[in-house]
Amino acid sequence: MLEKGVRAIMKQLEVVLKNKTGLHARPASQFVQEASKYKSDIKLIREKNEYNAKSIVSILSMGAGKGIRFIIQAEGEDEAEAVEALKILVESGFGE
């Protein structure tokens, strides 16, 4: 773990849900499974609310349908990879 203050910025970027189902059902579980591969803390931020990317109930409670924008924010040793991988997953439309 890096010391506090060494790193002022965490990794974050904004994505838009393109797939029909949104972040429900299978896409939601795919998302959580992918997020759980990384050590970093990963949060999704939508309309100022934060959601735990590694929690299926948290992700589902976002209720994010098609066309919704949100921020993926990661903090930790593999933050860059985590954000990139999740972005690709969302942009691929979860294979729908």
Added chain:
Amino acid sequence: MKGIGVSPGIAVGKAILHKNKETEIYKKEIKDIEKEIEKLKNALSESKDQIKELYEKTKNEVGEDEAEIFRAHMMILDDPEIFGKAEKKIYEMKVNAEWALKEVSNMFVEIFRNMDNEYMRERAADIIDVTGRVINNLMGSKSGNLFIPEEGGIIVAKDLTPSDTAQMDKEKILGLITEEGGKTSHSAIMARSLEIPAVVGTGKEIESIRSGDILAFDGDEGTIHINPAQETLRSCMDKKEDYETLKNKLKSFIGKKSRTKDGYEVEISANIGTPDDMDSVLKHDAEGIGLYRTEFLYMDRDTLPTEDEQFEAYKKVAEKMEGKPVIIRTLDVGGDKDLPYLNLPNEENPFLGYRAIRICLDQTDIFKTQLRAIVRASAYGDIKLMFPMISGMEELKKAKKILKTVKEELVNEHIYFNENMKVGMMIEIPSAAIMSDIFAKEVDFFSIGTNDLIQYTTAVDRGNKDIAHLYNKFHPAVLRLIKIVVENGHKEGIQVGMCGESAGDPDMIPLLIGMGLDELSMSPVTILKARQIISELKMKEMEKKAQQAANCFM
């Protein structure tokens, strides 16, 4: 006690209550925090093993799709928000694990229950299910899984969802009683297709049944005896025997034509939901499939079925029917049938809303995929295509145009299919019935869907128990519409069938014969009974009777 008899037969057996009452959980202060956390972890791993077992069992006994729900449950079990928060509560508040978990579970359940999306509300049930299992394990009580003893039993439940029934050992179910539901609810349809006697919609009285009570009931008439006296029990057993004798008598109608005394013939076919229903179809000697409800292919899953998946299902049914007609109805969801992954809007009047062909003509990708699968399967039997919920000519024309495009694509891809596949429509909306003279020039057949036709014609919600007495299939207006449709169809020389619940109703069949329907499609179990009824009728007399019924105003 009385309910609505929805699946015939006499059942006698012990009551098995589905879903135990919620156990009371008290807040307790604890001293050894580490020990409490340890307890929670053990309960989690025990739960994980149980769910894994259920997953394997369902996968082997029913199928992979049906087992999918337990994978979702395993994910909830791994959820850091639920169990992390519960752990935190134990640490910070020094409380017992069951109480901490119940609190966190309640919080999430509340969130999901308040979402205006059917799919999300179902997730609340999943959270209750999973956390309830962990709490049971924490308290050392038996889990909520339904155990049916070797000698079988009668399931007593509030209502059953498709995933409930998927988990049950269906061979051991002697009967089914539910508090909610009507003739067309999932429990009722399932009971009929499995040939299990069932009574639904008993109301709150069902709560007086205790586990292990001896129950005896008639799935036709709907009266339920709880711990009956020796005499009543004996008479029920006698009735059960009579019923089984009759069942054997009906077997003598296998292989015979469906013909009245004076030689008028009709085709009796079967309504099915999945290729799994084919055993029952063949056993009861259906002369065709009058309604293949394709929506079951789309249900209980997270994504749309692929073209190939659908093609295989349609082909399988067509091949098993060996050249007998198979009417495949395109996707009919919306109304009371939700597909969570389509994110259908929550509507004020779902039955008058975004459903069936209306969805298909809007989301044409979904429609085209299905049409391709059906057209491809037409090479393997006598498949006919049917559009549901047509209310006006424009919809029919649009649907046919898309079908034409799909056929052209398949020709270009050199994929073989039956170019003369018949195309028909359901008549289930009064506007379509009234315009049936025009529609008859545009399609190869009609099939009357009575469930919707009755509710739209008489403005009676068929699921509303308070007005169930107004839902009347013998309403003269409905009978008149049916008559109009038959006459208009016959004027253009096309076949007119019926695939709603009315088609298999013993009291309705004489009238339908009298009105001249060419085909009646019903639940497979009622086919032989219908054939027997028809064999005792005379067309001439039934014509008169139908005429009278259409003019009968009470």
